[in-house]
Amino acid sequence: MKQKTQVADIDRSLYDFRFDEDENDFLDSGITPEIIGEISDEKGDPDWMREFRLKSLEIYNRTKMVEWGASIEGLDIDNIVTYIRPKSRMNTDWDNVPDDIKNTFEKLGIPQAERESLAGVGAQYDSELVYHNVREEVAQSGVVYTDLESAMHDPKYADIIKSHFMKLVPPTDHKFAALHGAVWSGGSFVYVPKNVHLDIPLQSYFRLNAKGAGQFEHTLIILEEGAYLHFIEGCSAPKYYEAGLHAGCVELYVGKGATLRYSTIENWSKNMYNLNTKRALVQENGRIEWVSGSFGSHVSYLYPMSILNGRGASAEFTGITFAGEGQDLDTGAKIVHNAPDTSSYMNTKSISKSGGKSTFRSAVTVNEKAVGSKSSVNCESLMLDNISRSDTVPVIVTKTDKCDIGHEAKIGRISDGAIFYLMSRGLSEEEARAMIVRGFADNVSKELPLEYAVEMNNLIGLEMHGSVG
């Protein structure tokens, strides 16, 4: 006899608290050259950036919406407030951060996490970075971790920013990249000098608190030859009636023999449109490791791209997507093999429940020059009920013969045999299902720092158990 368990929606109350914003802080909704000009004025943009924004707006206006992927019909961009000026300027002392903003992050455990296990923390509240701090010993090694806007104005970094900003993800890439180029605000700049290994991770935290707002932070990370960095990104937003938009952009430059690990746990509220673009350029023997957990958002388009540009460069992508009620999460990864002896490995899991839709979408391209390259893609999808949906759309393109490409995908449900086996040892059906799902997600949780793995398991537990038990 089979019993179906009715499982309620995740209890998001932990993330759903919010504070009032002051109406005066908003710029007009919608995007015009005037608004872009106001953003530039407000930020004191250098001329090149002022032009860059206006040019991006032009591109945005003439670029068609993408024709594949999840529906973004519910998104009214003209009514998304693009820029909200925060109540405070950048702080490096937590005590100076305004109380309501501070409370938000305290609740999310940000400064606490910093004290315990991080080398540095950046916290973005709506459009601006409100807090940034790095440990002294880290700063002394020459590591720079600051907000992108300060860096842009600092003569030491201005040229680096200018020569790297939106070079990997040009505004012409797609409509939301163009939008990002026009209205970007806040975000982090990280520079790790040659041969510097950061043993403890840096973290940034994004929080969208205002109603109907957009967050467009830009993350730019440069690792010089032989450097090592683990960067952790966390995102959340409280639930409002109006949809929010996150169109961030992440550009990662991984130098010769350097390794960058980029971990994300995304838990935006379930009316967010998360249209984020992430890209890494990896040089000779360099390595990019992506760890990505997608739990939140109403709609997501997220395909971190790794361009393996130097001989021996490698990429690893480990991801999990959990689509629950009302969610349409279109996630995956892109890998371009552009040099000899490059290798890539992709291991993803997706779970669909309570009418959620999850799409795994990938593209592995092995170009003519990528002789001797290897790629292995493995994706598994789990359907937890009969009203959900799960699609797998991978593409592999090879333009050289001297390569070794493997691809495997599986889709299915939890086997009755596995549930019976666990139940025969005393676990209830719900516990058995939750245990199997946790095991299914193990590929990602074991790649995360302990406290994040615990948080992720809690998220899965909440999704699986809901109000049951």
Add this chain to the structure above:
Amino acid sequence: MANTKLNILPVPTFASLGVNYTERDISEYEIKDVTVSDDDNKEIVQYIISDTITNITVDTNVSSKLIQIFDGSSQTASRLNVTLADNARLDLVQLYLGGDLVSEIVTELKGGRSAFTADIAYDLGAGEGLDLNLVANHYGRKSSSEISVNGVLREDAKKTFKGTIDFKNGAAGSVGSEKEEVILMSEKAVNKTVPVILCDEEDVMGNHGATIGRIDERHIFYMKSRGIPEEKIYELMARSKLMKAIRLIDDKQTKIKIYETLGWGDENE
């Protein structure tokens, strides 16, 4: 019609990859309708030499086998529509022996326990191309599809295989699998593989696997250690890929004709 969009991927993806559809000029299709209602039509052999649409319906409790051979050197577009009733079965064998081909197979597994297998093999050389779009739509409960695509690309041959298994809601107990092996024998060959699974039903099992590249070094070493030179190893592997499909053909005359086209003496050569 000029620039007719063909082989449309059921779920479009990144446009830059060029796999969402292909375009051809089509003047006229030859249309063939076949209904298999008893076991008399055990094996149907069809040579596709001009643009053709084939509609085949297999009735309840009937099994049939369809052999399609593409040995033309011209541009040919083919579309095969398969409809399977309750407990109906179609075993499809397709051989692509040359030309510049666009081929589409759409199978509607309408009936409960209907079954579809496809064994597809190709051997493409200089200037040749194949754009293959296979869609298996599972509607019936406990329906099954098993798709196997094997082949070799030589010189500047180009091949795209898009294979979609679509589990519609209600197709409980269905299984679908897709396997592809591509052997690349030239640095100029271009291969695109798009194995799609769409799933709107919980109680199903779908899987796909693909391997693309040169022959496994260990296999080469093993065969070399038995005295076989590398070029011969590749020819043997290429032949074995085709033989996998040819072996499924019952009719002797058809086999002989295929060996002639391939320039083989016989299967034992």
Add this chain to the structure above:
Amino acid sequence: MSELLKIEELSAGIEEKELLHGITLTVDEGETHVLMGQNGAGKSTLGSTIMGSPEYTVTGGKIYFGGDDITEETADKRAKRGIFLSFQNPIEIPGITLSEFLRNAVEQVTGKRIKLWEHKKTLKKSMEALGMDSSYADRDLNVGFSGGEKKKAEILQLLTLKPRLAILDETDSGLDVDAVKVVSKGIEEYRKTVGGTLIIITHNAKILEELHVDRTHILSNGKVVREGDGQLAFDVLAEGFEKYIGEV
């Protein structure tokens, strides 16, 4: 001795196909019973049905355990009552370690929280007693285990969960001599420390040699066709089934 398991006119099957036709048998507390029969006779079906596998539907009859009717109970409830099935083909569960799984199971069955270090200590001891490599504790449950390791892991679970009734479904089949010894040792340990009741499904005399078998039941085509004392099991194994099944 008191009656532990009573099966009354039990019929069960998959979908429309009935596999067990009116089986009746009783096992008293502390006894050891052997269930024999050719492949497809219904031994595993009976074992799984006693455990409450959803794969089989009970179409008639009753199963009582300790006097209670458990015919409709789910497998976890039966496990909590003290029924244990050593699976013929233990399921692989990726992502969950053997240790983590066992801790969960023990907590469920006993209803008590167990401290992690305490659990690890007892587990290590049990594994050593069975001659199991203790690194298996941190490997995913049954994933990539050899046939022998899977069966040893089942015995490890038997010793950890300490059930009142253990059904061993061909736990000794396909194992090398050393592994069979481990399984025998495990059963002996279970008898000694827990004093539990056993139903053993086997084709192998080796595993029975060290045990006192109280009763033998021979199944054929989903029916009990012959019953006898412990000696019957050895006679069948020595002379083959034909003779015994034919006499009915």
